[in-house]
Amino acid sequence: MLKSQIFALSSIEIAILIALTIPTLWALFSAPFVPTPMKAVRKMLKLANIKEGDKIYDLGCGDGRLVHAASKEYKANAVGFELSPLIFAIAKFLQPFWRSKAKIKFRNFHSQDISDANVVVCYLMPGTLQKMLDKFKTLKKGTRIISYSFKIPGLKLIHEEPRIREQNICPIWVYEI
Numbered sequence: 360m361l362k363s364q365i366f367a368l369s370s371i372e373i374a375i376l377i378a379l380t381i382p383t384l385w386a387l388f389s390a391p392f393v394p395t396p397m398k399a400v401r402k403m404l405k406l407a408n409i410k411e412g413d414k415i416y417d418l419g420c421g422d423g424r425l426v427h428a429a430s431k432e433y434k435a436n437a438v439g440f441e442l443s444p445l446i447f448a449i450a451k452f453l454q455p456f457w458r459s460k461a462k463i464k465f466r467n468f469h470s471q472d473i474s475d476a477n478v479v480v481c482y483l484m485p486g487t488l489q490k491m492l493d494k495f496k497t498l499k500k501g502t503r504i505i506s507y508s509f510k511i512p513g514l515k516l517i518h519e520e521p522r523i524r525e526q527n528i529c530p531i532w533v534y535e536i
């Protein structure tokens with residue numbers, strides 16, 4: 360039944376299906392969408408020591424909560440990249456409710472230039488963080504990288520915020536280039 364339905368699709372429909380499925384699976388395996396609790400978002404941004412106008416990137420921004428909070432509460436120039444089409448659509452839908460100036464882009468962060476970053480935030484799987492290591496190392500001196508939950512071995516750790524079990528908050532790791 361399913362097989363005959365798939366064969367009944369036009370080539371345009373198949374192309375759309377592939378175009379939606381590939382980035383969804385890629386994003387899912389790099390880091391599935393699990394939003395950071397807002398309490399942890401506020402902690403991460405505080406630890407990032409953001410100044411007005413700082414460039415901040417969220418690699419895999421999910422619904423955009425980190426970039427919106429950074430833009431509204433710290434007046435940062437915040438950009439989030441999201442590859443999963445469904446999550447990106449949710450983020451775009453929610454954007455007007457935040458009333459922030461943050462930008463959310465439908466992009467694979469692996470292929471983005473983030474060399475102007477002052478702050479990078481991420482909540483990614485250890486294997487994905489490992490793949491980003493070389494790029495992180497080329498960032499400007501003084502750039503802060505704030506990782507939620509997972510460590511980034513190979514970077515200079517400047518602060519570790521311990522897990523708070525009762526509030527369901529994972530550790531926060533702060534690095535400086």
Ligand SMILES: C[S@@+](CC[C@H](N)C(=O)[O-])C[C@H]1O[C@@H](n2cnc3c(N)ncnc32)[C@H](O)[C@@H]1O
Pocket residue numbers: 385386387389390391392393394395417418419420421422423424425440441442443446466467468469481482483507
């Ligand atoms: C654990 S969630 C974190 C979401 C958000 N940063 C937060 O803290 O609430 C990771 C997000 O990264 C996205 N993602 C995974 N790989 C990606 C890639 N290569 N490019 C862009 N986004 C990606 C996933 O779709 C998911 O929404």
